[in-house]
Amino acid sequence: MNEAYCITAEKLARRGRSQVPEELVSSAHLIYSSPATLAFNSPGAQGFGVKRAGLAIPGSVMLLVSPGCCGRNTAMLGGPGGYGERFFYMLMDDTDIVTGRHLTKIPDAVREICEECAKTPSAVVICITCVDALLGTDMEPVCRKASEQAGVPVIPCYMYALTREGRLPPMAAVRRAVYSLLRPAEREPDAVNILGYFAPLIDGCELYALLRQAGVRRIREISRCGSFDEYLKMARANFNLVLNPEARYAAQAMQKNLNIPGVELTRMYQLDKISNQYRLFGRAVGAAFDDRRYYGEAAAAVEKFRRKHGGATFAVGEILNADPFELSLALIRYGLAVSEIYGTVGDANFPYIKKIAALSPQTKIYSNLSPTMLYYDESDSDVDAVVGVDAAYYHPGRAGVGWNGERQPFGYAGVKALFESLDAALDHAEFRREP
């Protein structure tokens, strides 16, 4: 009672994936609401949630059809000049909830919005929420009618938090939705799409250079498309490079509808694994990547950090651009101490937990979502550096980085940027929310 639950990596690994304690299983308990869980409950509050992601299509606007509560926090994106001019709301009342009457109003609402916009939108994205999930609403015919009436493409996206742990969770579904306007087009053999994120990769990411080594001349990311026409050119890609498993469904849909195959790469922070992945990727696409320079730069950044701050003991969170367990494993393998990890245990990351158990058996694993985190007390903790917004919440005043910026770290560049940011933060004994 009155103590935050945690389990050592050793004990968790010994229990095995099928016996993960209920405290670490989100469906087994109430979800504690703290700044460390905000991104779980409301991804858009600290980055891209369904609403903001749905506007990834250049020139699009969104109509959120929902009870007023669902659109409340969108006000923080408001204001002229930004997203504020791209969001519209059709508020449902109690009668709508019972009868589904709101669906009949959507086509007129879309037409009114399009007439109001200074420039006709390239598309209208209709976002519906839990109410319509429970009503079993079929949005496709509604969108077709709205499109006919307004004369612009209208597509649905689903902010269905109820299906978060289902086969097609909301953030995977919206990724599929934003590419759904692409139509079959003539293939460009030297073009590749990067799928997975709603902001570009960090500048200097070696992936761009390596792709060019392989003869790729056109690399497209939806976030870099400056116009709807540029976005439509994504249909010409020779293949898709999927960097986030949440984009897998989108890639599968593009394979089916556009005949664009996909290759998936994983974001990692272990240098040897990154190297191995590029080697296998090169083999798959028939190219021999020369990544030595990038490997060397990243390794040098790690070594510089180790020499200066190798004595630091880390807490690693999950509100960051990494899998907390893979990142923790990387830090441990670099000779750094990781005392606490706040993360959601799943099939994909359990192998990392087993490796952490072998190298750092006493590393403590917490779940941000556990009700017991109400009582997390850092006074007995030996943590003196943090990675992740949630880790910083538990250890206020500790040096470290949030590592939760919108630009996405990947590959060697991600490792280099992380350690350079950590180096600067620990040099100045400060916490840096943005890199």
Added chain:
Amino acid sequence: MTGLLKYLSPFAPDQSGAVSVLYEMGGLIVVCDAGGCTGNICGFDEPRWRTRKSAVFSAGLRDMDAILGRDDRLIAKLRDAVSKTGAAFTAIVGTPVPAVIATDFRALGRMAEKKTGLPAITVETTGTGLYDEGEESAMLALFETFASEPFPVEKGTVGVLGVTPLEFSSLRAGELMAEALKRRGWKRAECYGMGSGLESVRRASAAERNLAVSPAGIKAAEYLKKNFGTPYDVGCPFVPGSLKARLTGLEGKRVLVIHQQVLANAVRDEILRETDADVTVATWFMLKDRLKREKDFRLTGERQFAQAVESGGYDAVVGDGMLRRALRRYKGLFIDFTHFAVSGNLSE
């Protein structure tokens, strides 16, 4: 089109109002949702959340929980959380999900009490109502549940009902209210929900008088009057100093004040204390007949709002700055008067 917002964002919903009332009461609050509502309530509508811990949880409902009506699982999780955390009571706050599946909140409350051994409050908010309705329901449930014992009246004590950050746009609202009341001669002010917690609610009958500072506080005040004979007034003892300083040049003007009705009335009184302006109050929220003057009116939609202001001949509008976005053709003076429930902005 009714219900279509092209310029404004949605206002704070009823579920946020309910949590706002219960936040400092020491209970275990469960928002009966999948997660997003809790994220909105805590991450956006509760400014105390980032600096002051409270036992607020999401039920973490999933599709099958809703489809199969698995209330027993929710109660089991609630019992588990109670066993791991110290809480004086439990509170279950409704959202659109239980509204769609017609959850029986009374039954839920009884099950919660039986399984946890603690008093349980349920607030049947739906996410379609506005914050003041949720505040009103939560406040009434709180007093009905805990203010059941008569205590000797403590002269000089005033109970303040309806003070929340959503109403007064300040984390210091309780403090400011108490200071203003002390200046008016009260020895002690119990600002329920902002500074005064559950024990004060239990002893509510000890207050000499109650003051409802927002329409949402009136029903609780009536309950206390009915059960303990505590008389009450409706009014706000202060107008923010930063606003007072900007209420200038209004002599002889037509002015529209937009806020929660009680505070808007206080602003009107302030203006009329110094000038002979023609002041009308409008509100997006509760408009009580007993508190309104002839021309006061309720705002019901973006188009109606714009038309009322633009054709109303107002020289000045006093209201939250976000509302300007909907007044494309209004050319008069706009004096910013923050309302957190409207814009999500605090006045400090």
